[in-house]
Amino acid sequence: MSTDAVEEARKRLTAAAEDLDTDGIAGLVLEYAQRSGVAPFWAQVCVPLLAALPGRDGTGIAVEHALSEGVRVGLDVHGRVPRRPYPPDGVLLAGAEQETHCLGLHALAAALREQGRGCLLLGPALPWVALAGAVYRTRPHTVVVWSQTPVTGRAYRLVRFSRDFPSVRVRAAGPGWIEPLPAPLDRFTSLIAAARAC
DSSP, X not given: OOHHHHHHHHHHHHHHHHTTOHHHHHHHHHHHHHHHOHHXXXXXXXXXXXXXXXXXXXXHHHHHHHHHHHHHHHHHHTTOOTTOOOOTTOEEEEEOTTOOOOHHHHHHHHHHHHTTOOEEEOOSXXXXXXXXXXXXXXOOSEEEEEOSSTXXXXXXXXXXXXXXXXXXXXXXXXXXXXXXXXXXXXXXXXXXXXXXXX
16 A cells, blocks of 8 residues: 555544444445555555554543444454355454454455455354364364453464364464464464465
8 A cells, every 4th residue: 555545544533433333444445455455455554554543541531442342343244244254264263262353364364255265253252172073064274363462362272273173274463462473383473474474
């Protein structure tokens, strides 16, 4: 995205968030994602905008929630084809157990759909036993587990999970994975890298 396009997108999304206009935000997300692609839009607009949100008072929290919800809805609609079945050997995305934030996974799912790749997003706070059950049922080639905070990004849980499924590529995503991950596990550090690797 050009500098002017980035600045314009940030201003328009900020104004919509301050108005608590989640539908307007979703529409803007669709517009810019279709125009520029999900990965550039996410990296250049969404991530800096979410990081620069106002303070944690009541108004600031409402603005943050409006922005997050609008972005989530826009990303979830982008590139979606109704009734397209989950393909065998696809990508399974889930938030780590007790992890309530996984907006980055919505961005990854949208980027994968944009590439014509099949994925299944199971949302936040998926217990490890439920994730294991989903892997048995869907047989993905890659599982991406999102953690936003170190409390939910426990490396030993990911290691144990990957040992239970040696034929599945298990990857960490999000800033919560701060402990070292042994090979062959690794952590995606950007949406572009994650979309390419999946």
